[in-house]
Amino acid sequence: MSVPDASGVLIFTPRRDMRRAVFDALDADGGFVLLSARDALQLEALLADAPPLHVAVVGSDGSDDVRLGLRILRSFAAYRDIPIVFLVPDGPLAVAPDDGAAWLRESAIAAELAQRVRMAVAVDTTPRVIEAKADFRFAFHAGAAWVVAAADGGIIDAGAAMLRLCADDAPIHGRLLRDVFSMNDGSTWPIPDGDASACMLRRVDGVEIPGEVDVRHLVDDMGGHRIAVAFRDMRSSDTATRALSLLSVLDACPSDDEGLGEVAAMLADALDLDVVGVWSALPESDGGPSVVARIWNGPGQVEWAEADQLPLLKRCLGGEAIVCLGDGRTEMPADPLVEALGLTSFVFLPLLDERRNPIGALMAGRRRTGSDGRVFELALRAASARFSAALELRRSRDQGRERGLVDTLTGLPNRLLFHDRVDTTIREAERTGELFAVLFVDLDRFKGINETLGHAVGDQVLSAVARRLRASVRGSDTVARYAGDEFTLVLRHITKREDVLRIAEKIVQAQEVPLHLDDGSELQATVSVGIAFFPDDAVEGELLLRHADEAMYGAKSLGRNNYQVYAANVDTAQQQQGELKARLRHAERNGELRVFYQPQVDAGTEDIVGMEALVRWEHPELGMISPGFFIPLAEASGLIVPIGEWVLRTACAQAKAWEDRYGMGLRLGVNLSAVQLMQPNLAGTVARALEDTGLNPTQLELEVTESISVKTVPHLVETLDALHAMGCRIAIDDFGTGAASLDYLRRLPADRIKIDQSFVRNIGVDPDDEAIVRATIDMAHRLKRGVVAEGVEIEQHLQFLRANGCDELQGFLFCRPLPSLTFDKLLAERERLVAEGQALSLA
Template sequence: MNEASEKIGAAAGEDGDAPRDLDPARAPGARRLPDDVADVLEALPANVALLDRTGRIVAVNGGWRRFADESALSLATHGIGGCYIEAAGEAADCLREVIAGERADFSFVFSSHSEDRQCWFRAYFAPLRVAGEPGALVMHSDVSEAVAAEQRVFQLLHYDSLTGLPNRAFFLDRLRHMLAQGQRYHRKLAVLFIDLDRFKVINDTLGHQVGDELLQQFGRRLSAACRASDTLGRFGGDEFVMILPDLRNGQEAVAVARKLIGLLAEPFRAAGQDLYVGASIGVAVFPDDADDADTLLRYADTAMFRAKDLGRGGWQFHTPVMNERALERLHLETDLRHALERNEFELHYQPKVSCASGEIVGFEALLRWNHPTRGLVFPADFIASLEESGLIVRVGAWVLEAACRQLALWQQAGFGRTDVSVNLSARQLEDPHLIDTVRTALDVSGLEAASLELELTESMLMRNAEQIIATLGELRRLGIRLSVDDFGTGYSSLSYLKRFPLDAVKVDRSFVQDITADPDDASITRAVITMAHSLKLKVVAEGVETDGQLSLLIANQCDEIQGYLFSPPLPAAAAAGLLEMRKRLSEEQLRSQQRQRVLLLVDDEENILASLRRLLRRDGYRILVANGGEQGLEQLAQNEVDVIISDQRMPAMTGVEFLRRVKTIYPNTVRIVLSGYTELQSITDAINEGAIYKFLTKPWDDEQLRANIEEAFRHKELADDNRRLNHDVQIANKELAHANQQLRSVLDEKQRQLARDEASLDIAQEILQQVSLPIIGFDNDGMIVFANREADLLLGGGVPLLGSFAEERLPERLNGLLLAKDGGGIDWAADGGRWRVSCRTMGETSRSRGSLMLFLARESAP
């Protein structure tokens, strides 16, 4: 701390000659300063305060007093909510560190704003001893003008002064950032180069002022058409550029270009008249055309000039191939408008198969278009056009009715109870007449609502969540089931997803495709299945094409699969053939389960047992029956049972008594009471003590009972997995402990060996040092790693040779001897003495490396 600071700190706590009180409030604990010190503080162009060790202000100068008065006035005028100072918490923390001596000093710029103005201050904190105790000096000055200047400089450097849009440099920075995002997440991006068609004529004839006004209106109209994720910039003159991120395909850029062409064709009002300008647009797409910013801009610019050459007021893709595709898409849209009236649409059906029983449990209806000249057209080629044109609502209503009618016909033909799922588009979900459309499809076809499932995507659910929840609630009240398609590819959170009234999730094919090879995909799929089951949702895996995928999905408790392994999407007649022949997964394919699920039914009424067996046979369980508790115990003794369903009122032994005994003997079973009689106290006690998992009543709802039994098996299997995992972890921990013990033993022995080797090395070096003849050791790179005293005296003049290279310290002849590495020797004279010098390569009888050079006095040579 400097002398002035010490003087101020000491004076703050002492009485001196002609003291001056700088605190107008005369707060308790205020200090008085000598006049010379007070004059220095008053002269400082900053607000200054001295703080004691508690952080309390003990003295201030006039600048601080005026600042405090202004703050008090602001609080009196606006209330405490009208004046806000940022970073107060951070400043308090740092100040405590300064006073405590844990920090030297610090400063930062902070904002203090009220309803009518905003100010910026730079605050400086430094340690200062006040009255001999730790304290602090606080100074802050108004830097609002400097901050405003920095903001103006930033604005000038990054934004166009006329339109306020990003300039070329800032736009390029944003484009490169979005390209990096697109590469990381494999998303398409389009760059639109937009140029006014007749701007030069207007600028030249009506003047630059009118031209500037037109450019501003042009920029505002383009900005209004942008999405929140889009970026619009101006490169100068009449050139505007737009980035469209997160595109599914290049055709989405076409829709935007068309929209902009239409908007810009409308008149602009300037100079008291309507000005018709129009624009030409060039489009380049990442990664189809290029993967760097400069090339994309160049291609879009070239395409824009091509659009001008072709007549202005239009758009062009960079490549002729994309132009041809866009033209083909336009013709396709024209044909789509007549496809429904010409009965060119048809539905194909892909079966969904139970992973428990292997049987077909439903179909997904998939739209196909039999084009008169193109043949069979798949949805990927025309669904986007249906969405953009608005035809999707009409076509979607047709799909709903046709799918319901077909399933009703199959059920009437005696093919058993299956369901049909239909995909809804975003436009359909937002259609206010959707509920009426669905109700009509059910009424016309005669299909039960429970046999219809509607599939939605994650992104659709997130668009307008509250409205979507209300719509889905109405659909559920009709009895329709709902599922999320392509789960895992969207952006919904699990906590948010549980708010929707859903029945199932479909794992996207992108995860299933590599599930047997990619551990990440396998982990994601397993996590989705576990999460869905915890929310009581069914799980369907799409795109199953191999037995390996099926085996892994079954092992992870997936409920249903769908994919080419079982069947591709088929026309209605061929799909009916699958039902007629009762096609199912083979026993070999289902055998990937660890074992078949075993269910024990205990009831003294034969008709109840028969009804339950008929109901549950389709679920693929191995079903055991017993007509009472004693027989049930016999079955348990002979079979490994997973789930038990028992009646309550039975002769000799009640259901609760039976299940209490089972809990003691077979604690890992899941136990359910199904009874028409309720003995509340005994049931409650049994549930509380864990003897009963659930209590269900007779008569039962078939689907609800099946769902409860399925949940019970999942509960059992999860508990089994946890026990196996715990066992495996215990074994692994024991093995790890044993391995650690062995490793410690090896390391201890290595350490002891190193100690022995180090001691041996010390001894060897000491011996060599005591030898009266010069000895030098070299490593393989020619560095001197050992030299005894005699060698230092002979070749180094007393200066240590250690750490030097041979070529630097040895005479040329000795260096040549070292390089020869032939084990030979030479006669050498130095300092009046004659020596026989030999060089030996190390490592012949040990693991040592390098060379050893020995000097023998000539007289001593043999």
């Protein structure tokens, strides 16, 4: 069922801020006609005019007015079956009203709502009719233990996984759903359609198994009502899932005392700990070890002894890690604090600085034993790196040495320190109501300067631009070198938006003045500037920076050497996006698209084992346009489907040609977007590309972004299973950015995971990210998945990844993405060197 060109969307919520967030997300995406209502009375008046609506977005706050509005909506025959996307708070998930199964958290509105709405519009809402003897597994995620019950709740069928769970117990057939599944929230059967509802599976012999269920009400071909239930056993994966999810959010907390307390609380919640304690013991501090965070979830009040009275703490501060998991394999050491807390499993881990000297200690423990000791220990070691980094950063600030946080070329704060300052500014602004702006500054045509005049001149230009940026703002503002030729600024204490515009104009004009190079020559280097405001454009640092980046691209599209404000003129922004979308439609036919190839190398031998195909758009007027800018346009407009197929066919044909010429068996990685994965004929498209080009399916690796979930892409597992069965390999791309769980890894037929470059680039800078990389490699290997690290740029990255067992590497340290002709020369040179080496060995 195709999505209409202009889909009518109803926005219904009493909250003005939520209506605005929804409107901004959908209006920026385009292709929607938006109508909104703030209460049930306004909604009834709006619907009386019978507007053409395809989907409703409802703020699920549980109020009587929202429930009344939903009843009014369903009372109109034209909207009785309209799909609804519920928006729920970011806290503990409440059951959406009106039995809605499609929901989204508030924090994900900007990033995911447009896609969810398009999916809802595209879904056929007519009741699904199934045969009485059909295989009900289509309703479930892979790996679930399923049962099917009649309308009275009596179980009539069960899958093999459920039978295994109930082995050596009374038969599952004939039991009632209410006797088998006890819902944690007290709901009684039959419960409505829904996903991931926490429950307890109760066997007849009294054994209780914690888990969660997905529920679907179905109709057979005789009109009979069936209730399909999928149960997931959470005993083995619960701790590991929460631990892996914890790793990806630890770095979001600040490094002050409040932030460390927040990290400790998150750690206790994620690992179900009774106690967490963090001590600081910097050698240069007076007074001995001091407690900086303490969490106690056990009964009553416990008196904590002084640090000098705790023998295990003393050993830990001496650099010794003490691990007692209560599994009987280690003797329980005596300690007054452990005894007072009643702990049966605990760890004391030293917090180390970059020279591996103890600067503090982390203690965590439980009053009971568990079967998740290995994951428990790994997660705590990763968390200890977060606390170590916080103490080290505090020490650096106290001593005035922001080690590892300053760009060596320009002397400006680097990306890590910039993000820390943005987070600090946001917290202060939330308290004081301050308005501030983030600017994203990009040098125009800097690549040409580097290529024609050399990197030495490029460095002179970057240093000069940095000096001019600092001279253009106040001492209270922040100027940072974000990456390459990109600079970012935070302008604080803004009273009027016009003040920021004047500063932006000053920056643009200052850069127009010719630069005097060391050889006496002159060079003009202009900049494009994007501006985003807090809190008008975003209240999160990452989103604020992304909006400034988008505004910067708007400045480039207007001829460069100017500034643009994010969404300052919606009509202009939509016109610019419309023009780029229109040009993108003809990019393939006009020969503007390019496929570049970046090699992947074996971590041990550094020999080429594969390459990733990367699409580039060479606009005749704007030059190379970043994939981060035009890929979202392609996805929003649906153009990603034909573009993706063109990339697949082009890359497969090129890989086959290289295989015929060099016979290296190189693996070819091709990215698949969420939109492509939703195409029902994707497996057929891939099969035809392989057949037409002659490439062996085992040489093709299809990369799926970690943020793509089983819930947002229907039949994701089935599609990937079909591709895997064909012989293709599957990789999870950008791993670590989407908080994927071990359960997610198990359910997808993934051969490898690719650690996101944002973590790799911080190796040697941020101990948090180093810990995440170590834990990810270890967990992936335990799941028998290969690991490739993206963004390897310096020798330090290589040595760290090699020492921690990473399998393959990809990044600028080895090679930038290359056009096919240059990549062919690389392979030919490799063949020549191998031949020379073989000749020497035979001589």
